[in-house]
Amino acid sequence: VIHSFPIMLNLQCLMSIRRMHVSLSRCSALRLPNRAGFCSKPGENGDDSGSHSDFKPKVKVGDSESTKEYLSTVIKDNNVVLFMxxxxxxxxxxxxxxxxQIFKFYGLKxxxxVNVLESEEIREGIKKYSNWPTIPQVYIKQEFIGGCDIIKEMHSDGSLEELLVRERLIKK
Structure with a gap:
């Protein structure tokens, strides 16, 4: 008797799921006609992206020369840059x-x-500039160091402190 309750419950759940599946399959048979490409399948409009052309980017974000110039200038003009x-x-x-918090720990003031959330152009541009897909990104003396995982590892093994001292950014 104790074991029959879970079996009965599972059977009821399965029957319920089956009823929902039948109802959904009946609904999906009622399809709206294709109006102006909104319900078209990928490839029907001459592309295979699955997205309507109205929603495709008009310009490749992060590729402009002004973005590259801005990033280059910021990195060149500052000893330490954190894109965050x-x-x-x-x-x-x-x-x-x-x-x-790691920078604060070392007293690096x-x-x-750079808040990348303020500009999609900068957010995508820095990823292309460094060829690194994630944010945050750290540059020290114009050299790309890495993201959070690299900084965390360097902090753990002591190499971050060594680098900051060697570059005269903090005192030991």
Missing amino acids: KGSVKMPQCGFSNYVV DFHA
């Missing part, structure tokens, strides 16, 4: 916050933070 989500006072991402 949010600001130093209010990070919008745990990984960005982690890097900020002179770093330039």
